[in-house]
Amino acid sequence: MTEDQHDEGFVISEMGIDPVGLADADLFRELSSLHRTRLETLRHGPDAALENHLRRTAELETEYLARHPGREVDPARLTQDF
DSSP: EEEETTTOOOEETTTTTTTSSSSSHHHHHHHHHHHHHHHHHHSSSSSHHHHHHHHHHHHHHHHHHHHOOTOOGGGGGOOOOO
């Protein structure tokens, strides 16, 4: 895997921009895109595409949780006490 410094300062690899370098709006956009394509990739994508999808989702979700550790949880969505 090779990495390159993009003009805006983002670290880009063959797998995409490092999530740490994304602005919140870009992080949300990337997460939305991955979640929108999740089922199609799971059902019909080749193994390499599914592996990439899983890895990228984990990277982006980990970054989201690091930025928003006290994320807003909707009490109406809770189905049981944890």
